[in-house]
Amino acid sequence: MTIRLFNTLSKQKEDFVPTTSGRVGMYLCGPTVYSDAHLGHGKTAVAFDVIRRWFVYRNFKVRFVSNITDVGHITDETSDEGHDRIGERAKLEQLEPMEVAEKYMWNYFHDMEALNVQKPNIAPRATGHILEQIEMVETLIANGKAYERGGSVYFRVRSDPDYGKLSGRKIDELEVGTREDVREDKEDPLDFALWKFAEPEHLMRWKSPWGEGFPGWHIECSAMAIKYLGENFDIHAGGLDLQFPHHEAEIAQAEGAGYKFARYWMHGNMLTINGEKMSKSKGNFTTLQDFFATHDPMVLRLIYIQSHYRSVAELSADTITAATSVLSRFRETRREFVRKLELAMAGHDAAFEKKIDFARAQFETAMDDDFNTPEALAALFAMTKEFNAVAITNNKNSLEMGLETFDMLAGFVFGLFPANTSQATQGKDGLLEGLLEIAIEARKSYRLNRDFKSSDALRERLKTLGVQLEDTVDGTRWKLEA
Numbered sequence: 026m027t028i029r030l031f032n033t034l035s036k037q038k039e040d041f042v043p044t045t046s047g048r049v050g051m052y053l054c055g056p057t058v059y060s061d062a063h064l065g066h067g068k069t070a071v072a073f074d075v076i077r078r079w080f081v082y083r084n085f086k087v088r089f090v091s092n093i094t095d096v097g098h099i100t101d102e103t104s105d106e107g108h109d110r111i112g113e114r115a116k117l118e119q120l121e122p123m124e125v126a127e128k129y130m131w132n133y134f135h136d137m138e139a140l141n142v143q144k145p146n147i148a149p150r151a152t153g154h155i156l157e158q159i160e161m162v163e164t165l166i167a168n169g170k171a172y173e174r175g176g177s178v179y180f181r182v183r184s185d186p187d188y189g190k191l192s193g194r195k196i197d198e199l200e201v202g203t204r205e206d207v208r209e210d211k212e213d214p215l216d217f218a219l220w221k222f223a224e225p226e227h228l229m230r231w232k233s234p235w236g237e238g239f240p241g242w243h244i245e246c247s248a249m250a251i252k253y254l255g256e257n258f259d260i261h262a263g264g265l266d267l268q269f270p271h272h273e274a275e276i277a278q279a280e281g282a283g284y285k286f287a288r289y290w291m292h293g294n295m296l297t298i299n300g301e302k303m304s305k306s307k308g309n310f311t312t313l314q315d316f317f318a319t320h321d322p323m324v325l326r327l328i329y330i331q332s333h334y335r336s337v338a339e340l341s342a343d344t345i346t347a348a349t350s351v352l353s354r355f356r357e358t359r360r361e362f363v364r365k366l367e368l369a370m371a372g373h374d375a376a377f378e379k380k381i382d383f384a385r386a387q388f389e390t391a392m393d394d395d396f397n398t399p400e401a402l403a404a405l406f407a408m409t410k411e412f413n414a415v416a417i418t419n420n421k422n423s424l425e426m427g428l429e430t431f432d433m434l435a436g437f438v439f440g441l442f443p444a445n446t447s448q449a450t451q452g453k454d455g456l457l458e459g460l461l462e463i464a465i466e467a468r469k470s471y472r473l474n475r476d477f478k479s480s481d482a483l484r485e486r487l488k489t490l491g492v493q494l495e496d497t498v499d500g501t502r503w504k505l506e507a
């Protein structure tokens with residue numbers, strides 16, 4: 026078994042060979058915490074959550090590091106234009122900048138919990154690593170890769186002949202913005218800030234060898250990834266929009282300071298809404314909270330998984346309907362299968378086991394090939410088909426094997442059945458499912474006591490709510506009326 030993954034750096038699929046046998050060090054660029062996370066953030070987080078889980082499935086010990094950008098960076102690192110978004114929000118909401126960061130960081134973690142994204146092993150905050158960033162800037166100055174001007178420090182882009190190797194851009198073709206954007210005191214308009222002089226009105230500021238200021242955005246990821254994963258770690262991941270300039274700058278800084286840095290670079294594609302890129306100007310900007318107010322978070326997780334991480338995921342009324350029906354089918358099949366299993370007698374069904382093994386192998390082949398989740402999903406469908414077809418006979422051991430396999434792949438790897446059944450993490454469907462189980466149990470006990478009047482009344486009440494009960498040899502099933 027070898028996992029192959031697409032390395033943005035080499036622009037091809039490569040065998041994954043870990044730096045340390047049996048271990049994976051993975052860094053994912055996290056959010057800047059000045060507002061609530063949107064549907065695009067969710068896609069990146071879920072894509073790399075599934076990839077992380079796949080490494081665990083393949084018996085790797087994973088250290089997953091994902092940062093929190095809580096320094097108020099200016100939006101454009103190569104110019105002095107742009108604004109500090111955390112600082113702006115602090116003024117708007119009349120909060121301390123750190124209160125803004127704290128508030129949106131926790132909102133982010135709650136959204137991730139709702140999406141059943143596993144917590145990072147380390148979630149380093151930029152403000153907690155100012156010293157490491159200053160040290161790296163000092164090394165870059167000592168190596169002739171950076172210079173100080175008026176309390177700011179800039180990276181000398183033309184000192185790095187490799188600059189552009191990740192994004193494929195050529196130094197001479199890089200856009201440098203309009204003339205007004207270009208700071209006079211930089212050696213070259215291309216140079217980006219490693220450290221910024223803090224103007225009096227700038228709220229977040231730290232002492233440094235160059236006076237009071239704050240770090241540039243790119244430097245935190247280089248410094249924190251090296252601190253927690255080592256100077257030559259396995260995987261650096263992020264959204265496609267971060268490839269340039271953020272990741273290009275991260276590589277330049279780390280290599281300029283004398284480190285080898287990440288060996289595999291992975292980028293997740295974006296999400297579109299009704300075929301269009303999400304943006305505030307188009308009026309289709311949707312936060313995760315907005316979505317969760319009316320939809321099951323697991324529907325969104327499934328929409329992300331239905332597309333390959335390097336492809337665009339599409340959100341529309343149609344894809345929501347389709348994902349909802351797939352999810353219900355998975356849940357319903359699983360529920361019925363558990364019922365079958367309870368009634369089955371000990372024994373094996375060799376033919377059934379063979380079919381489950383075949384579907385599992387298909388799932389594994391798809392995931393080992395650059396984490397092909399859409400193909401892996403097809404293997405899960407094949408598995409549910411076998412679940413529905415298998416008869417209750419003397420085959421309990423085989424049914425248990427089938428359920429374990431399904432729970433491992435759909436539950437653990439895809440993370441579609443969160444263990445915590447609270448409404449917050451399972452969504453409204455989970456709550457509904459739980460309540461209906463209670464109603465069915467109650468009706469069963471009425472019938473056992475031959476209280477058919479109460480049993481029928483309960484069934485009628487559910488019917489007026491749009492829930493149909495159907496008594497079968499395997500027990501009672503429920504269905505929502507279409």
Ligand SMILES: [Zn+2]
Pocket residue numbers: 053054055246271
């Ligand atoms: Zn980053």
